Amino acid sequence: MERKLIDEKLENTDSSSELIKQSADEISHLAIDIGGSLIKIVYFSTNSKCSTNDEAPTLPKERQEVPNGDLNHHILSGGLHFVKFETSKIEDCINFLSSKKLQQCGAQCHHSHAVDKIKIKATGGGAFKFADLFKEKLGITLDKVEEMESLVAGANFLLKAVNHEAYTYIGGRKEYVQIDKNDLYPYLLVNIGSGVSMIKVDGDEKFQRVSGTSVGGGTFWGLGKLLTKCKSFDELLELSHQGNNRVIDMLVGDIYGGMDYAKIGLASTAIASSFGKPVSENRELEDYKPEDIARSLLRMISNNIGQIAYLNALRFGLKRIILGGFFIRDHAYTMDTISVAVDFWSKGEAKAMFLRHEGFLGALGAFMNYKDGNADLMPLQLVEQTPKSSSCIVDRIHNSTRVHENESGALDCRLRVSSSFKIYDEVKRC
Ligand SMILES: Nc1ncnc2c1ncn2[C@@H]1O[C@H](COP(=O)(O)OP(=O)(O)O)[C@@H](O)[C@H]1O
Ligand SMILES: CC(C)(COP(=O)(O)O)[C@@H](O)C(=O)NCCC(=O)O
Numbered sequence: 001m002e003r004k005l006i007d008e009k010l011e012n013t014d015s016s017s018e019l020i021k022q023s024a025d026e027i028s029h030l031a032i033d034i035g036g037s038l039i040k041i042v043y044f045s046t047n048s049k050c051s052t053n054d055e056a057p058t059l060p061k062e063r064q065e066v067p068n069g070d071l072n073h074h075i076l077s078g079g080l081h082f083v084k085f086e087t088s089k090i091e092d093c094i095n096f097l098s099s100k101k102l103q104q105c106g107a108q109c110h111h112s113h114a115v116d117k118i119k120i121k122a123t124g125g126g127a128f129k130f131a132d133l134f135k136e137k138l139g140i141t142l143d144k145v146e147e148m149e150s151l152v153a154g155a156n157f158l159l160k161a162v163n164h165e166a167y168t169y170i171g172g173r174k175e176y177v178q179i180d181k182n183d184l185y186p187y188l189l190v191n192i193g194s195g196v197s198m199i200k201v202d203g204d205e206k207f208q209r210v211s212g213t214s215v216g217g218g219t220f221w222g223l224g225k226l227l228t229k230c231k232s233f234d235e236l237l238e239l240s241h242q243g244n245n246r247v248i249d250m251l252v253g254d255i256y257g258g259m260d261y262a263k264i265g266l267a268s269t270a271i272a273s274s275f276g277k278p279v280s281e282n283r284e285l286e287d288y289k290p291e292d293i294a295r296s297l298l299r300m301i302s303n304n305i306g307q308i309a310y311l312n313a314l315r316f317g318l319k320r321i322i323l324g325g326f327f328i329r330d331h332a333y334t335m336d337t338i339s340v341a342v343d344f345w346s347k348g349e350a351k352a353m354f355l356r357h358e359g360f361l362g363a364l365g366a367f368m369n370y371k372d373g374n375a376d377l378m379p380l381q382l383v384e385q386t387p388k389s390s391s392c393i394v395d396r397i398h399n400s401t402r403v404h405e406n407e408s409g410a411l412d413c414r415l416r417v418s419s420s421f422k423i424y425d426e427v428k429r430c
Contacts, residue, residue, distance in 0.1 A: 027100050028076060029370060029415065032142070033150065033362035034126020036194030037218055038326055039085045039093045040363040044415055046078040079410035080367075082360050084326070087126060094137050119143045121366040123150040148199060150365030151191050152207045155322060157368055158357055159184055162411065166322065166353045169335035170343075177353060188318045190309045191361060192325035194218030198312050211312045213305065217327030220301045227297070228290035236294055237331055243295030248288060250276025274300035295333075302334045306341025306352065313342075313350045321352045326359030 030043040085093040122134075122142035134140045158165045160181040167176045189199040189207075195218060198211040221233050230236040246269075252261050253268030254277070260268045273279075275296060278288070309321050321342055328334055335354055342352040357364065 028078070029367065030097075030100075031121040031145075031363050031367035031369070032123075032127070033147075033360075033366060034087060034090075034122065034124040034130055035362070036125065037087055037221065038193075038359065039087050039090065039126065040326075040360050041081075041083045041085075041093070041096075042360055042363040042367045043081050043083070044076070044078055044367075044413070045081060046076055076415045078413070078415070080413050081410045082357065082363075084359065090126075090130060090133070094133070097138055097140070121145050121369050123147050123362045123366040145366040145369045147362060148197065148207065148209050149205070150362040150369070151197070151324070152189060152199060152201055152205070153365030153368045154357075154361035154363070155189050155201070155324060155355070155365075156184070156204055157364055158355055158361070159322070162357070165356050167356070168351060168353055169332070169339050172332065172336065186316070186318055187320040187322050188309060188313050188316070189361075190305065190321060190323045190325075192216050192305060192323065192327035193359075196305055196308075196325070198309060200312075200316050200318065210316065211308065213308055215301060215304055217325060220297055220327065224294055224297055227285065227293050230290070230294070233329075237298075237329065239291045240294035240298045240333060241291075243289065243291035243293070245271070245292065245296040245299050247292040248277050248296035249274050249299070250279065271299075271303075274303075298333060299337050301327075302337035303341045306338040307345055309338075309352070310342050310345040310350060313346065319350050321350055322355065323352060324355050324358045324361045328354060328358050330354075330356075330358070 027043045027045050030041060032042075033040040083096070085096070118139060119141045120143060122131075123145045124147055127142045127144045131142045131144075134142055159179055163178070164176045166179060167174050169175075185206075186200060186202045188210075189197075189201050191197045191199070194216055196213045196216040197209055199207050200210045201207045221236065224230060224236040228236060228239060230239060249271045250273040251268065252266045252270045252272045253259065255272050256268060258268055260266065266272075309323070313319070313321050323338065328338075335352075339352045342350050355361070
């Protein structure tokens with residue numbers, strides 16, 4: 001529900017203060033992915049109180065010593081939260097971060113140097129582009145994590161640790177797929193953000209970006225904005241529901257006098273040329289309905305990505321195509337078009353799968369990176385969950401450790417944190 005709320009707020013320019021109010025909990029770890037279109041934040045919060053006086057606060061009750069007697073580490077129990085902002089409204093993101101207790105503590109702290117030491121993991125092009133802005137406005141240093149590495153780490157984490165994460169979308173039906181974590185690799189990761197990256201994943205930290213296309217989510221939103229005058233991405237998606245692509249697309253039947261081109265397996269209703277119909281019609285842009293244009297555009301881009309994904313899967317003999325990125329937005333027509341394209345071209349050999357945390361792969365991967373480097377933060381301790389069997393299909397099921405998802409959409413999890421972890425200590429000192 002929280003994710004839904006935040007998505008709605010995203011479309012409303014005056015809502016950042018409300019978003020700030022509803023999320024005034026304590027953040028112990030945060031990672032950010034600043035992309036061409038959207039900023040994605042993943043943060044871990046214990047919902048505990050932060051002291052504002054000079055004494056160190058009592059430890060939150062969730063902060064307990066690890067039962068195995070490892071006195072150098074603590075376990076934090078809490079939730080992993082997901083938030084996004086439009087990159088063009090980066091000020092909202094800055095305001096959100098500065099409202100958080102981590103930052104408030106720093107701002108109120110008498111030791112002004114403390115704030116300057118805050119470092120957060122950051123990925124995406126914006127980690128470079130906006131590094132100075134974060135330093136100047138928030139005193140935060142962006143500790144850069146490579147973008148493809150983050151996407152892969154995020155996808156691997158979700159596929160291995162979160163129940164009901166991957167699903168197929170066929171004929172209007174969503175079916176969850178439980179992938180055996182010992183039989184996950186290789187797969188093709190297709191991230192549809194502003195542009196599209198295709199990555200062959202062979203293991204943890206073992207991957208190669210094999211392809212990409214500049215015709216992606218940014219193309220849909222950018223062209224759609226120009227052609228339909230829609231003011232938001234969601235409005236454009238909504239509009240596409242009511243449209244008919246056959247008014248804009250040139251079909252095989254339009255060329256073959258209403259007949260199939262049976263010899264090469266093309267039905268009369270198949271699209272011969274996306275956006276081809278206006279070629280032979282004496283009509284202006286205004287003479288076409290915006291909903292038909294939106295539908296045609298969404299279909300053209302989704303189909304094209306599905307086809308390029310299939311070709312790359314074929315190139316490397318991959319059977320699983322896992323799709324992420326915020327272009328998808330859990331949108332039925334988008335997923336159906338991609339699934340049909342993959343199924344059609346691979347003759348049923350390859351399968352397209354989508355992820356519930358579709359747009360947060362990079363941010364999650366950057367979050368996982370806290371475990372590297374100075375090894376202050378140990379890997380997530382995962383909580384066992386009994387899978388809900390009703391809507392779940394089994395893809396070589398295997399016993400695995402899983403993460404809970406609570407009602408707010410946050411993932412319940414535990415972090416194993418070094419006693420000397422930096423961000424937490426900055427807060428504690430205040
Ligand atoms: N609220 C939104 N505003 C803008 N674009 C959105 C929104 N929701 C989904 N999108 C789509 O998601 C794409 C960005 O996906 P994302 O994975 O965040 O990529 P990036 O890292 O390039 O920002 C946009 O180009 C657009 O197609
Ligand atoms: C440059 C990018 C990796 C940036 O990632 P994004 O912000 O789009 O998620 C991506 O836009 C991309 O892979 N573009 C396609 C470039 C190409 O292969 O032609």
